Amino acid sequence: MPRFMGLVRMEEGVGTPPQALFEAMDAYIGKQAANGVFLDGGGLYGTEDAVNFVSHKGEVSRVDGPYAEAKEVVGGWAILDYESLEDAVADQQEFAELHAKHWPEVTVISTLRQISTGPEAPGE
Known part of the structure; x- marks a missing residue:
């Protein structure tokens, strides 16, 4: 079965999601876990305490947050196991719709990516 990573990206500093979204997510994740x-x-905290290591031209440098140039940040992640790509996409849309319904004033990008297990192409 293919595994996927779900990522939630949003603008930095948009505040805490509303309680209704937390409750809807608890129910959704509970169903998916079952x-x-x-x-x-x-979920992930903001970038104020983030640490990046940048490899460039054979050198590694450390860059501590916050990052003033960051427009979007990853706010959450999930590892998911599906029978098919179609099932994964359908559930990711349902996940995105929860955000649209319960936190409509914030732009949230829900990304689904298949996890690689080797050199093969996605879906193999």
């Missing part, structure tokens, strides 16, 4: 789809995941 179905064996949701394997692990969680």
Whole structure:
């Protein structure tokens, strides 16, 4: 079965999601976990304490947050296990619709990416 990573990106500093979204997400994730789809995941804090290591031209440098140039940040992640790409896409749309319904004033980008297990192409 293919595994996927779900990512939630949003603008930095938009505040705490409303309680209604937390409750809807708890129900959604509970259902997905019971179905064996949701394997692990969680929310992420802002970039104020983030640390990046940049490899450039054979040198590594450390860059600490916050990052004034950051427009979007990853706010959450999930590891998901599906029977098919079609099932994964359908559930990712449902996940995005929860955000649209319960936090409409914030632009949230829900991204789904298949996890590579080797050199093969996605879907193989």
